[in-house]
Amino acid sequence: MPKKICMVFGTRPEAIKMAPVIKELQKAEDCFSLRVVVTAQHREMLDQVLDLFGIQADYDLNLMQPGQSLPDLGCRILSRLTPVFLRERPDLVMVHGDTSTTFLGALAAFYLRIPVAHVEAGLRTYRPYSPFPEEMNRRLTGALATYHFAPTRTAAGNLLAERIPPSAVMVTGNTVIDALLAVAARPDLRLPREVAEIPPGQKVILVTTHRRENLGEPLRRIYSALRLLLADFPDLWVVFPVHRNPLVWKTAEEVLGDLSRVRLLAPLEYGPFVALMRRADLVLTDSGGIQEEAPALGKPVLVLRDTTERPEAVRAGTVRLVGLDREKIRAEVRRLFLDEAAYREMAQAVNPYGDGRAAGRISAFLQWLYGYRAERPEEFGVGE
Ligand code: UD1
Ligand code: UDP
Numbered sequence: 001m002p003k004k005i006c007m008v009f010g011t012r013p014e015a016i017k018m019a020p021v022i023k024e025l026q027k028a029e030d031c032f033s034l035r036v037v038v039t040a041q042h043r044e045m046l047d048q049v050l051d052l053f054g055i056q057a058d059y060d061l062n063l064m065q066p067g068q069s070l071p072d073l074g075c076r077i078l079s080r081l082t083p084v085f086l087r088e089r090p091d092l093v094m095v096h097g098d099t100s101t102t103f104l105g106a107l108a109a110f111y112l113r114i115p116v117a118h119v120e121a122g123l124r125t126y127r128p129y130s131p132f133p134e135e136m137n138r139r140l141t142g143a144l145a146t147y148h149f150a151p152t153r154t155a156a157g158n159l160l161a162e163r164i165p166p167s168a169v170m171v172t173g174n175t176v177i178d179a180l181l182a183v184a185a186r187p188d189l190r191l192p193r194e195v196a197e198i199p200p201g202q203k204v205i206l207v208t209t210h211r212r213e214n215l216g217e218p219l220r221r222i223y224s225a226l227r228l229l230l231a232d233f234p235d236l237w238v239v240f241p242v243h244r245n246p247l248v249w250k251t252a253e254e255v256l257g258d259l260s261r262v263r264l265l266a267p268l269e270y271g272p273f274v275a276l277m278r279r280a281d282l283v284l285t286d287s288g289g290i291q292e293e294a295p296a297l298g299k300p301v302l303v304l305r306d307t308t309e310r311p312e313a314v315r316a317g318t319v320r321l322v323g324l325d326r327e328k329i330r331a332e333v334r335r336l337f338l339d340e341a342a343y344r345e346m347a348q349a350v351n352p353y354g355d356g357r358a359a360g361r362i363s364a365f366l367q368w369l370y371g372y373r374a375e376r377p378e379e380f381g382v383g384e
Contacts, residue, residue, distance in 0.1 A: 002033040003370050006090040006109075008081065010041030010063070010101035013176075013289045015049035016270060018096050020178035020359035021119060022055055028363055031372045035088055039063045039077050039101045045244055048269050052183075059084050067246065070100060070133060077104035085112050092366075095145075096120055098131075098138035098288075106144040116141075119362065120174060121148035122155030123309035130307045132213045134288075138309075147369070149362050151175075151353055152312055153381075172361040173380035177354030180293050183274050191279055192272045194263045195239055203236045203337065205229075206280035208287050209252075209304060210243035218324040219248065222284070222304050223255035225329035230261055232330075233337060239276060241265045282336060284329070291319055298349035302332055312352035317345060355380060 005025065009018050015038075025032045037059040040046055050057065061080045063073065077100060085093065085108060093109035095102045096119040106116045118141050125135050142148065148164060150156035151174035159169050183189070190196075198204060207226065209219055226238050242252050242264050256262045268276065274293075277283065283294045286304040294301045295318040302322045313319035322332045336343045357380070364377035 002029065002031055003091040003366075004033045004035065004088065005092045005094060005366075006035045006037050006085065006088055007094045008037045008039065008101065008105040009096055010039035010046065010077075011099050012042050012045040012049055012267070013287075014096045014099060014101065015046050015053075015055070016179050016289065017120060017175045018094075019049065019053040019055060020175045020182065021094070021362055023053070024359040024363040025366070028367060028372075031367050031370065032363075035059070035090065037061070037081070037084055039081070039105070041068075041073065041077070041099065041101045042244070045267050048267065052270050073100050074104050077101055078108050081105055081108040082112070085109060085114060090114060091370075092117055092147075094119060095141060098123070098134035098141070100133075100137065103137040103141050103144075106141045110144045115146040116144055117147040117149065117362075117366070118142060118145035119149045119172075120151055120155075121145065122150040122157075122159040122169070124155075124158045125307040125309045127307055130213065131211055131288075131305070131309070135309065147365075149358075149365070151358070151380075154312060170361065170365045170377075171379040171381070172365075173354030173356075173358035174292055175354070175358040175362070176289055176292050177296055177351065178356050178359050179270070180274065180296060181356040183271055184278075184297075186271060189271050189275045191275045192265060192268055194265060195276055195279060198237050198239075201235075203233060203282075204280045205236065205238050205333070206276055206283045206285075206299075207238055207240040208243065208285045208290060210245055210248055211286045211305065214286055214304065214324065215245075215247045216251070218304075219251045220255060221324055221326045222329060223252060225326045225333075226256060226262075226284075227259065228326070228330050229333050230259055232334060236261065236337075238262045239265065239280070241268045241273065241276070243267065282333065284333070292353040295319060295350050296353070298347050300336060300343065300346035302329070302336075304329070310353075313350060316348070316350040316352055318348055318350050320346070 038057045043064040095105045295313040301319040367373040
């Protein structure tokens with residue numbers, strides 16, 4: 001009998017990063033019987049990804065509400081997932097990352113004594129409010145999970161230091177690189193029209209922001225830095241696919257809406273977004289996933305946060321933490337655009353996060369765990 005696995009996710013990045021795992025587990029149909037359960041913590045941004053990868057949800061809880069609060073969302077996830085797990089009685093629940101869906105999905109499974117596998121486990125800042133609430137979501141999920149798929153040796157080291165048994169930890173690489181390489185190889189990859197119109201040779205900064213701790217004043221400082229930079233560099237364009245959170249839209253529109261070399265766009269489908277990352281000269285972001293993807297494409301990233309749970313690319317020199325001070329952000333961008341050597345140093349393609357085979361390792365580990373395969377698979381070893 002194949003083992004029944006419920007894959008639970010709900011936001012855009014979880015869907016991008018779980019899609020390769022779904023594909024791999026579906027290939028091993030003699031070993032696994034999958035149920036895809038989406039909370040739809042995100043609605044439109046999730047659907048974009050499900051469509052792209054051709055994923056059909058077996059359960060769609062359709063939980064998103066405008067301006068959702070953490071307690072309300074958390075209660076809805078816990079109470080609506082529980083009957084699904086009771087009905088399906090899976091052998092394993094798989095969750096991804098550090099969102100409300102991740103933590104409450106793991107908790108719902110734990111309450112029913114269903115083992116949990118955590119994909120993208122072990123990333124830490126060890127600062128409870130940074131990022132908020134993701135650092136704590138990921139730690140709590142780690143405490144609830146039985147199996148931990150760590151993307152890098154650093155992440156695995158964090159788990160071992162927390163006394164998770166080594167037999168339960170597997171270094172896989174990050175599945176985002178699987179998704180990125182698959183999408184980047186598509187022959188029909190196109191830039192969004194608004195970006196294709198920018199004359200070749202002009203500089204493009206790609207911006208994304210959405211972190212809860214950055215909403216309000218910090219976002220205003222970031223966007224003010226961009227205003228100054230647009231005045232500093234007459235050949236500079238800012239392309240900003242804006243997160244659907246209305247609080248992000250509002251501030252972006254207020255500070256940047258009147259500028260001619262700014263393109264505020266609705267969230268892009270993953271394909272055009274990958275094409276945009278390739279076109280960009282520089283990425284400014286507070287996103288987790290983009291910190292992993294842009295280095296693989298050789299794009300320098302300035303991270304609009306004070307800490308990161310993804311130190312590998314910082315160590316490799318392609319990602320730099322610039323914080324949230326307007327003048328600091330401006331100075332860092334100016335330095336990169338005015339000093340060619342400094343730019344070249346950061347624009348190295350590095351792949352500390354994966355080799356495109358993370359999902360295959362996860363599938364192989366689970367096949368070994370359930371006795372379908374004799375050997376524990378080899379771990380992802382590049383980077384640290
Ligand atoms: C969530 C995750 C965060 C992750 C991010 C990825 C939590 C607590 N936060 O943050 O870890 O990095 O997703 O993007 O789990 N909205 C829409 N349509 C959408 C998506 C969002 O309208 O498709 C709006 C809604 O008003 C929603 C709000 O954005 O209430 C915030 O969404 P929410 O999932 O609570 O938080 P994010 O900031 O997106
Ligand atoms: N992304 C996308 N379209 C966009 C912006 C981002 O497809 O308009 C992708 C991006 O390539 C990455 C993921 O969404 O894979 C990151 O999502 P987000 O920044 O919302 O979340 P985080 O990674 O910070 O949790």
